Amino acid sequence: MxxxxxxxxxxxxxxxxxxxxxxDALITDPPYASGGVHIGSKNRSTSDKYQNGGTARQYPEFTGDHRDQRAHLRWMTLWLSECLRVMKDGAPICLFTDWRQLPLTTDALQVAGFTWRGIAVWDKGEGVRPQMGRYRNQAEYIVWGSKGDMPLDRGVGVLRGVYKEVVKQKDKFHVTGKPTDLMRDLIKICPAGGVILDPFAGSGSTLLAAESAGYDWLGCELSEEYKAIALNRLATLRAE
Ligand SMILES: C[S@@+](CC[C@H](N)C(=O)[O-])C[C@H]1O[C@@H](n2cnc3c(N)ncnc32)[C@H](O)[C@@H]1O
Structure with a gap:
């Protein structure tokens, strides 16, 4: 390997x-197949669904975000079942999702054979998704669990359950990119020196966080454009 x-x-x-x-840990941000309840809204481009009109910067589109609920659950279960096989006993799993796909994500994790242990919150701050007369959709979620029993003595300390991290333009390389500092905090669930897997690497935020903290990592990305962006970011980190 x-x-x-x-x-x-x-x-x-x-x-x-x-x-x-x-x-030793699966930490990933798969396509949510969210952005709408009906097939027409789900099939919009990823920039239309997720860019939210607020930025002039354009990011490459990505695929895999169009499935309806039944197909998305089936697909999530397929790749998660393979992850179950490659993970060590007791290894943690962390999956990003949004409010619409939270129930499907907790289902998929369990159908694949993992033990669901909780939900951590990414608070994106007050600058996002205001809605008149409604609660602001300012959070995304990290559904987490483990492959079977998760011993308390893994050499990992107490971790927070809520992470406030605003997306900064200079740290955003993907239409749905996660802040590198958020990933630096989340990967601490992996014991020191472990191997972190991210099968949906995007612009490489998980991989960068893992590499800078001294973990080994395994990454995969379908889009050639995003793969190139991630490799470029990794090369910049290595040159520092
Ligand atoms: C939500 S994004 C990940 C963004 C990443 N966390 C970041 O901060 O840049 C999901 C990524 O999964 C990729 N993807 C979609 N289907 C895939 C597949 N079947 N295998 C591998 N990657 C896939 C997309 O191209 C997209 O870049």
């Missing part, structure tokens, strides 16, 4: 090639 390498293509064949019991 070659570590610290970003693979190109669909994550399913990539995951099938990984050896069993080889990964």
């Amino acid at each position: 070659i570590k610290n390498k970003l693979h190109a293509g669909d994550c399913l064949p990539f995951l099938e090639r990984l050896p069993a019991l080889s990964v």
Whole structure:
């Protein structure tokens, strides 16, 4: 197994090639297939769904975000089942999702065979998604659990359950990119020196956080454009 390498293509064949019991944590941000209840709204481009009109900067589109609920649950369960095989016993799993896909994500994690243990919150701050007369949609969620029992003595301290991190333009390289500092906090659930898997690497935020904290990592990304962006960010980090 070659570590610290970003693979190109669909994550399913990539995951099938990984050896069993080889990964210490799965931390990933899969396509949400959200952005609307009906097929017409789900099929909009990712920039239309997620860019929210607020920024002049354009990001590449990505695929895999169009499925209806039934197909999305099936697909999530497919790749998560492969992840279950490659993860070590007791290893943590963290999946990003939004409010619409929260129930589907907790279902998929459990259908694949993981134990669901909770939900952490990413508070994006007061600058996002205001709605007149309604609550602001300013949070996304990290559904987390483990492969079976999760021993308390893994050498990991107490972690927060709520993370406030505003998206900064200079740290945003993907239409749905996660802040690198948020990822630096979240990956602390992996024991020191472990291997972190992200099959939906996007612009590489998880991989950057893992590498700068001294973890090994395994990444995969379907979009050639985002793979190039992630490799560029990793090269910049390594040159610092
Ligand atoms: C939500 S984004 C991840 C963004 C990432 N967390 C970041 O901060 O840049 C999901 C990514 O999964 C990729 N993707 C979609 N389907 C995929 C598949 N079957 N295998 C691998 N990657 C896929 C998309 O191209 C997209 O970049």
